[in-house]
Amino acid sequence: MKISEKWLREWIAPKLDARALADRLTMAGLEVGAIEPVAPNLEHVVVGEIVSIAPHPSADKLRLCRVNVGKNKILDIVCGAANAAAGMKAPVALEGAVMPNGMKIKKTEIRGAASSGMLCSASELGIAESSEGLLSLDRDARPGMSITDYLGLDDTTLEIDLTPNRGDCLSVAGLAREVAALTGARIKPPVVKRVSAKARRKVSIKLDAGQDCPRYVGRVISDIDPAAITPLWMKEKLRRSGLRSIHPVVDVTNYVMLELGQHMHAFDLDKLQGAIHVRHAVENESLELLDGKRINPEPGSLLIADDRQPLALAGIMGGLSSAVSDTTHHLFLESAWFRPETISVRARSHGLQTDSSQRFERGVDPELPARAMERATALLLAIVGGKPGPITEQTVRRHLPRVTPVLLRADRIQRLLGMAIPPRIVENILARLGMKLKKSGKNWTVIPPSWRFDISREVDLIEEIARVHGYDKFPSRQPRMAMAARPVPESDVDEPRLRAALVDRDYQEVITYSFVDPKIQAMLDPGVTPLPLANPISADMAVMRTSLWPGLLQAILYNQNRQQTRLRLFELGRRFLARDDDLTQEYVLGGAVSGDATPEQWGAPRRAADFHDVKSDIEALLALAGMDEEAQFRPVRHAALHPGQAAEILYQGQQLGLVGLLHPALQAGLGLSQPAVLFELRLSILQQQKLPVFRDFSRFPAIRRDIAIIVNETTPAQAVLESVRNAAGELLVNLELFDEYRGKGVDSGRKSLALGLTLQHSSRTLNETDVEQVMAEVMSTLESKLGAVPRQ
Missing domain, CATH: 3.50.40.10 (Phenylalanyl-trna Synthetase, Chain B, domain 3)
Structure with missing residues (x-):
């Protein structure tokens, strides 16, 4: 709210200057955000009365005005305002005046006619952004009077940021009541008399x-x-x-x-x-x-x-x-x-x-x-x-609202504020706030005034007492509290570790709104009905998010529009799922990657970050939780993701998350200039760390065997790796997929995968028979389950 200080002082005149008054209001909870003058310095600008007007001999749009500027002094002024008229009173800038735009007024000639000042519009005085013609003053304006005095421009405006519960202060009357309560000054409101009817006409x-x-x-x-x-x-x-x-x-x-x-x-x-x-x-x-x-x-x-x-x-x-x-x-x-x-x-x-x-x-x-x-x-x-x-x-x-009496207890005041306030001060404060009191022993029954509809509880009254009494009068004491260390299970992967792991991999954390655009929400998660807000802030923040992706993609778009091309963002936050008339709030970790895979450098060519780069980042998080060996990436179809580059992440039969390239149609629909890879992980599963178990290092030599197999193009590498692990059993201590090949020697629709198996026993040296048995079992399993054949 913006209000004139002079207007406020017409109602109440505390013995405080503007700055001290603003400080007092601010300390009482009515924050004064700005104190500004209502007009610039207008020295040498006075009230003038146009005595006569004549045409300019050399300019059709200019006129020669004779202007009375007080003390029987008449000035010749050339004016081009269309509304200038004999008898009109308007501001006149005299010789020596400096206008708000920096122009200095001096005697001059305009198209051959002498001019000893300037008749002014409101905008030329700096009291309006735009105006047409001269500022017409009322009849009571006296020629020669300072325009600052006549218009009361030696004034400031107070810009007050009110909290939603203080609607009673959105007026001069409300602010005057507040100032009266804070300073003890008396209010002098204008007299509002009953106006008698002079006609019978009325509307039902x-x-x-x-x-x-x-x-x-x-x-x-x-x-x-x-x-x-x-x-x-x-x-x-x-x-x-x-x-x-x-x-x-x-x-x-x-x-x-x-x-x-x-x-x-x-x-x-x-x-x-x-x-x-x-x-x-x-x-x-x-x-x-x-x-x-x-x-x-x-x-x-x-x-x-x-x-x-x-x-x-x-x-x-x-x-x-x-x-x-x-x-x-x-x-x-x-x-x-x-x-x-x-x-x-x-x-x-x-x-x-x-x-x-x-x-x-x-x-x-x-x-x-x-x-x-x-x-x-x-x-x-x-x-x-x-x-x-x-x-x-x-x-x-x-x-109509009913005013309910509120019981106020003296001991409750002391308990909440930490200090005793004498009863006479309590009564004086509440009376100044317009409240009616009835004392009973050490307690009071308080009836709030009709304009204080925000006061309905004892704690509301105590808050009023505290802010009017002055927060600065409360003694400063060190808080006393018992601190106890809270043990954290070793199996928990806490959020700081997850954040640090992603930051180490060049991600930046963002915090986005939980309220999202229903159109974008429907594009990214069409199978889920989001919870609508009853009173949305705006139309593009009308539903609760069911995924972190809408906010992350909006952040990607915002940065792309500002010439930021390499983006790696993550967010830890809640998603909101409506299920059976209930709202589930699930904590998830989401991410979005767009642009180059690595910062620009001389040692490697530029390439765009892809599905496999982000999958590698996720595997690092899974390794942090000890889940990397058991977690599985399986192809999935999701409306928001590219059908050929999307996977769900499974751990012990549960869906841990999703990862995939944003669908090209959605990329175009959202206006993204580059592809984006998205992921989202459920923290309730990811944070259940599988604790490592120590095993003695084997003192016996390890043996590596490499095999190359040919499988169908559609066979996932994950399925091959799982089959090899199951077939090789406990002797397999490491498995690497080190090559993928399509081309000469491999039929169309097929691909070649090269695997390295490292075998080792914990208590003896493996012989060739042991190794051959394992490799035979591996090949037999691959052939029977996946239709694999050895590559010749």
């Missing part, structure tokens, strides 16, 4: 959705002046709060919102038909909003409607069909209380975040609508005139 109000809108206040104001303009003082306060002036009626409703915290809406009465209905949307309704966007409200969305059509998305944005304009003569004003949950859900579902929804979804004082109506009526009568009708109010009290 029907609360068809009283549970979502239990209070609605309306009023008709007839015969306003459509030519009226917003006074400069109001425009300036709006500007300093980050809002632009739109229309006098809209400006007044925005002003009341900033001042009191109650968002209001104004309808053009002539565009309404019949009664006002606060109801839920039904099927096939349409509404064009003020921003020009046409929506089809979901059934159940809260609407403001008349007898004919929807008029506004309640508490979020008005409709274009009933908006006020320069031809509006009669108004219907709305001031209501909407249930925060209703506004929050619908604002997000329609992708709308407005000043109105921001306030209503955080919570607005349910006692405020009638007071805001009286304040807005008084301001409108002063600015646009008109005849107010009677206030019409409809209330469903059972659906």
